[in-house]
Amino acid sequence: GQRMGWHDAFDYGSASAVFDEFARLTAFENEDDRDLNLEALQGISAQAYDDLPPFQWPQRGKFDAARQTRFFANGQFYTPERKARFVAVQPPVSPAKTNGAEMRLNTGRVRDQWHTITRTGKSARLSAHMSEPYCEIHGADAARLGIADADLISLKARSKSVLVRAMISHDQQEGSVFVPMHWNDQYASAARVDTLVAPRTDPISGQPALKAATVSVEKAAMAAHGFLITRDQPDVAGLDYWALAKADGGWRLEFALRKLPEAIEAFLARLVRADATALSASDGHRGFWRAAQFERDGLLGAAYLSVSPVEVSRSWVSGLLASSFATPKDRWRVLAGRPAADMPDKGAIVCSCMSVGVNDIAGAVRAGCHSVDAVGRATRAGTNCGSCKAEITEIIHAHRLIAAE
Numbered sequence: 262g263q264r265m266g267w268h269d270a271f272d273y274g275s276a277s278a279v280f281d282e283f284a285r286l287t288a289f290e291n292e293d294d295r296d297l298n299l300e301a302l303q304g305i306s307a308q309a310y311d312d313l314p315p316f317q318w319p320q321r322g323k324f325d326a327a328r329q330t331r332f333f334a335n336g337q338f339y340t341p342e343r344k345a346r347f348v349a350v351q352p353p354v355s356p357a358k359t360n361g362a363e364m365r366l367n368t369g370r371v372r373d374q375w376h377t378i379t380r381t382g383k384s385a386r387l388s389a390h391m392s393e394p395y396c397e398i399h400g401a402d403a404a405r406l407g408i409a410d411a412d413l414i415s416l417k418a419r420s421k422s423v424l425v426r427a428m429i430s431h432d433q434q435e436g437s438v439f440v441p442m443h444w445n446d447q448y449a450s451a452a453r454v455d456t457l458v459a460p461r462t463d464p465i466s467g468q469p470a471l472k473a474a475t476v477s478v479e480k481a482a483m484a485a486h487g488f489l490i491t492r493d494q495p496d497v498a499g500l501d502y503w504a505l506a507k508a509d510g511g512w513r514l515e516f517a518l519r520k521l522p523e524a525i526e527a528f529l530a531r532l533v534r535a536d537a538t539a540l541s542a543s544d545g546h547r548g549f550w551r552a553a554q555f556e557r558d559g560l561l562g563a564a565y566l567s568v569s570p571v572e573v574s575r576s577w578v579s580g581l582l583a584s585s586f587a588t589p590k591d592r593w594r595v596l597a598g599r600p601a602a603d604m605p606d607k608g609a610i611v612c613s614c615m616s617v618g619v620n621d622i623a624g625a626v627r628a629g630c631h632s633v634d635a636v637g638r639a640t641r642a643g644t645n646c647g648s649c650k651a652e653i654t655e656i657i658h659a660h661r662l663i664a665a666e
Contacts, residue, residue, distance in 0.1 A: 277310035288321075296332060296339055348465055364402065365437040366416065366476045368454050372648050373613050374443040382448055385507040389576065389610040390649075393504030393515045394452035395426040397439040398478070403429045406478060411570035413481040413502055413517055416440065418457040418474050424481055424502050425452055426515070438478060442471075449504045450497070484521045488571045489514040489532055490578055491562035496531075510582030511562075513575070525550050525566065533562035542596045553595045558585045563595050573598030574606050576618055611652050614645035622653055626660040633657070 262271030273279050281304060288300035298319040305313070337343045373387040381387045396414055408414055412427045416438070425440055433439060444452035461470040483502070489495055492511040497503045502517040522528040529552035530539060536554070543550040548568035554561040560581050565571045577600050586592045600606050607618025617640045625639040633653050637644045643653050 275307045275310075277305055277307040280310055281305055287318075293321075294339055350465065363475055363477050366418070366454075366457060366474045367437060367439045368442045368458070368472055368474075369439065371441045371443065372652075374441070376443065377445045378443050378448055381443075383507060385509050385579075386613050386616065388506035388508070388513075389579070389616070390613045391441075392506040392513060392575070393426055394423075394441060394444040394449050394454075395428045396478075397428045397430050397433045399433045399435045399437075400429050400431055401435050402438075402478075403427065406480060408478075408480045413483055413486075415479055415481045416454075416457060416476045417479075418476045419459065421456040423451050423454050423457060425454075426504075427480075438476070444504070448506065450500065450502050452504070481517075483517040483519060485518045485566055485568055486570045487514075487516045487518070487532075487564060487566045488573055488575065488578070489516065489562065489564045490560075490582055491533060492560075492582055493534070495562075508579040508582060513579050521568075526552070529564045529566060532564040535562075540592055540596055551596045551598070553592065555586060555592060558587050560584065560586060560595065565598055571598075574600065574608070576607055576610050611656070612640075612642035612645075612649045614649075615641040617642035619656060622656045623660050626657050631657060 284299035284302040284305065287297045288303065291298050296319060298321050301320040338345045340346060371391050373381060373390045375381045396416060398408065403409070408427050410427060410429045413424055414427045416423050416425070423440065440454045442454055446453065455471055457476055458471055458474045462468060490508055490511060490513050494512050495505070495514050497505070497514070497516070500516045501519045504515045506513050525543070526541060529541070529550060533539065533552055533554040535552060539552055539554045541552040550566045551564065553563040563578065563581065565573050578598055581595060586595070594601060606620055608620035609618055611617055611619050611622055621640050622636055622642055625636045628639070630636045630639050633643055633650050636642055636653055636657065643650045
């Protein structure tokens with residue numbers, strides 16, 4: 262605010278001063294006609310603000326009993342007559358399916374992203390859990406449509422389309438798919454899922470119908486899939502699909518091509534900004550190509566291209582930009598795309614706070630940790646914000662079932 266010229270209006274000396282103004286505004290001309298009231302917290306000191314525990318508002322006074330229970334427990338509402346206002350509505354009729362490719366789309370959120378990634382997209386740690394947009398689809402629907410796990414699929418509606426990664430899950434209902442709403446054009450080539458939703462609003466509240474649509478689903482024909490890490494933000498020109506995310510020390514990029522480049526080695530060299538000192542490996546018969554570029558003891562970039570979804574350890578590779586490569590042996594391991602046998606692979610990140618992967622948790626379960634608390638004591642997973650506890654529970658159940666079999 263001060264940089265925009267409003268120095269006097271933004272002369273706060275601390276976070277507590279900002280909160281104090283907020284508390285005063287909630288109480289201003291509030292004669293118990295607005296639920297948000299923090300009158301009791303006006304004038305809060307910096308130390309008291311730092312020590313402030315979670316609480317339920319309103320907080321009108323020190324002995325305010327209303328904050329000890331849920332809203333409206335006494336049957337009083339914030340209307341002039343203190344009565345609730347109910348509105349009778351006619352639920353809309355869901356569109357009928359016209360063929361086997363049309364499905365019901367649900368949109369929503371994922372654990373570690375916020376709105377359109379305007380803040381969380383800057384965090385490599387938060388991107389480690391789910392780094393690209395996806396479509397969760399039931400296995401029966403995927404088999405019917407010829408879609409395999411990690412394929413790219415196209416969802417279309419109203420002459421609009423998105424291109425996202427397939428995630429086959431039996432937790433999804435048959436006939437329905439789920440796509441998160443976070444990714445925008447800055448972080449993905451075609452993942453603005455709300456473009457598929459009809460521009461309808463509720464006639465009474467004005468709420469947009471953002472959560473659902475009827476879409477056609479089909480596998481996207483791709484000749485090659487790729488994964489890239491690089492210090493500098495990569496050039497995505499010419500890529501038919503891409504999803505960008507922050508990594509420690511740089512960027513990570515999932516991409517795909519509808520047609521193989523005529524000069525694959527030159528294509529990879531452009532991605533990693535390579536010169537004659539780059540390392541490369543290829544097997545045209547098996548359909549994979551790889552390249553890496555170094556500067557002194559550091560890695561500038563590494564690219565992996567395959568005719569099928571690239572099989573490398575994303576969590577391990579994404580951490581290489583912050584590593585040192587002093588020997589040729591260390592450098593050649595980059596092209597392998599996975600750690601050596603004496604370097605455990607943590608797998609896909611489950612706990613973003615503590616950087617704990619699925620393999621770490623599975624190992625703890627095999628060692629006898631059969632509860633979330635036990636896994637937390639062994640790996641620290643789930644011991645900070647706790648948002649990954651449900652996922653940890655699923656991993657525990659899955660590996661206990663494998664052991665029982």
